[in-house]
Amino acid sequence: MTDAFESVTDVVDKLATHGYIADRRLATTVYLLCRLGKPVLLEGPAGVGKTELAKVLAAATGRRLLRLQCYEGQDESRALYEWDYGKQLLYTQMLREKISEIVADAPDLAAAVERIGDQDSVFFSDRFLSPRPVLEAIRSPEPAVLLIDEIDRADEALEAVLLECLDEYQVSVPEIGTYIAEVPPYVVLTSNNTRDLSAALKRRCLHLFLDYPDAERELEIVRSKHTGLPDALAAQLVGVVRELRGLRLRKSPGISETVDWARALAVLGAEELDAHLLMETVNVVLKYERDLNRALEALPRLVSGGRTAPAEPAHAHAHAQFDHGSPGEEPDGRAVRAAMDRLGRHELGYRLPSSLGVTEPPGHEHHDNGRSGNGAGQGQRAFSAATRRRAR
Ligand SMILES: Nc1ncnc2c1ncn2[C@@H]1O[C@H](COP(=O)(O)OP(=O)(O)O)[C@@H](O)[C@H]1O
Ligand SMILES: [Mg+2]
Missing domain, CATH: 1.10.8 (Helicase, Ruva Protein; domain 3)
Structure with missing residues (x-):
């Protein structure tokens, strides 16, 4: 695909055509995102046009928009992919006779299990995979914009899961192999700044603090x-x-x-x-x-x-009192951050109310060790080069 934008000015113009007024700084970041193929992380208060930018970027470049809306407790199966259990079950039922044939002359239970095990790859294949937005963006035959919205709402474990994708535009599925994007998606991450994001994540992104406009x-x-x-x-x-x-x-x-x-x-x-x-x-x-x-x-x-x-x-919010609302309410990121800065977030025993989705375990440390320090299950995603294959 040819470059989406010719220059920073071209970014300003094309976004404006689609109803988005960008200043030079923002337009430069967007230009670099497209030219360097690096994800961009937009941090800033709610309502300054972070999400809108991703939508308009998709419209202006004629790309498909895929959106991962983050929330507390979200696990990787919601972000990357899930196995379609219902479909697997349906197929095993319909294939019951065939399966019986396979195990018919097995001398004992162990041998039968072994034979069924040999068929694993049939049931853990592309056919039974339900891609979620991140894998969808990587596998998409059409160029895509991947919006990972409000990542500060998700747990840090999810950030870790995303690193492989942000780094190399690939997703590993242990049972199948590694999917590598034919056309790398433009990735836009947004954060309302309610908690610090990991250094590992920031390092992989172009970073822009988007404030209220002048x-x-x-x-x-x-x-x-x-x-x-x-x-x-x-x-x-x-x-x-x-x-x-x-x-x-x-x-x-x-x-x-x-x-x-x-x-x-x-x-x-x-x-x-x-x-x-x-x-x-x-x-x-x-x-x-x-x-x-x-x-x-x-x-x-x-x-x-x-x-x-x-x-x-x-x-404006530097002195805002930290004032938490009832569960489910949207915290003002800066008020929360101001409170964090005052208290010193690494102090032992320091906690914010979990209703805000910003609980910080005592003694918690940021992990910044790339893919090896990932959340549960993610370590298994590291594949030896030998098992890698290019996804169709
Ligand atoms: N630069 C902009 N140009 C045009 N409209 C904008 C711009 N920034 C924000 N808006 C408007 O403000 C609304 C809120 O922006 P949104 O992207 O949802 O904020 P955020 O994701 O930062 O919370 C958008 O729907 C859009 O109508
Ligand atoms: Mg938003």
């Missing part, structure tokens, strides 16, 4: 969504959202929230943005009661000219 780019994004809100009001709204991000909110509004708010205001026929109108509609962007109360308190000040200095998004 006001100009955010306005450009809002414009590109044709919200119907007059430009001057959109610019003002972007300013207000940026101020809100400077409050100590549990969940700061992302870009999609700004767009939603602009749409809501347009539908209401807003002609000017006064505190009253903003207070009436701020629930469009803030979904936690405490956040809402904070915003309601701040909004009159934010629009009355008595503005605080413009918020510095990158540091």
Whole structure:
């Protein structure tokens, strides 16, 4: 396949054609991802366009998108492949007579088991393999974009499992051999930054911290969504959202929230943005009661000219109190990280509530030993060169 992009500028243009406004830094990373064939790891708060980038990259390059959504406790069978047990069972039932023939003249049970064992390869073959997104991307005859989304939600063991794929664009199935991608997929990993990722994983990726965009780019994004809100009001709204991000909110509004708010205001026929109108509609962007109360308190000040200095998004959460919600709620990555940094995450006995999916066992150490230090079962995936074969 020819190169997807001719230059960094070409990346900016092609992504824009598909509705994604990228700055030079992001576009350069995407360009390198395609030219160097290296996975890219995007870290940053929720709602800054990490997932969207992978989707748009697929659209802009005409590649198929395969997505692995990560979650706590996810095991490798959900990421790489599973054996289709139901199908195996169905085949053995349908082939019962044939199987009886094979063992018919076996002198004893041990010999019968031996003969059945000889047939293993029939049942542990391509035919009975259910590929999950990672293997699917490697085996895909069409070029693919593999999105490994929110990897910080998964356990570190899964990171280890992915290393082989990230390194060499291959997946080993002990019973079959090693699948090697004919066309390496573009791999995009995202993290909301709720925990540190392993150094081994980071080392294999181009890394980019994606933050809230500057006001100009955010306005450009809002414009590109044709919200119907007059430009001057959109610019003002972007300013207000940026101020809100400077409050100590549990969940700061992302870009999609700004767009939603602009749409809501347009539908209401807003002609000017006064505190009253903003207070009436701020629930469009803030979904936690405490956040809402904070915003309601701040909004009159934010629009009355008595503005605080413009918020510095990158540091806005540096002092955020670590405030965990009920199970299943999305933690604000930076608040969690800030708490981690304060406490010193390697201190003995230090734990975060497991409801956040960021439990850290005491005395835990990062393993950074490549494939050999992998999670259960993964060690077996290391194959001798002799058994390797090129997957069909
Ligand atoms: N650079 C961008 N250009 C256009 N739209 C964007 C951009 N960044 C974010 N968005 C919008 O914001 C929404 C949220 O982005 P998303 O990728 O889901 O965030 P994240 O994965 O970082 O949490 C997207 O659906 C998209 O509409
Ligand atoms: Mg996302």
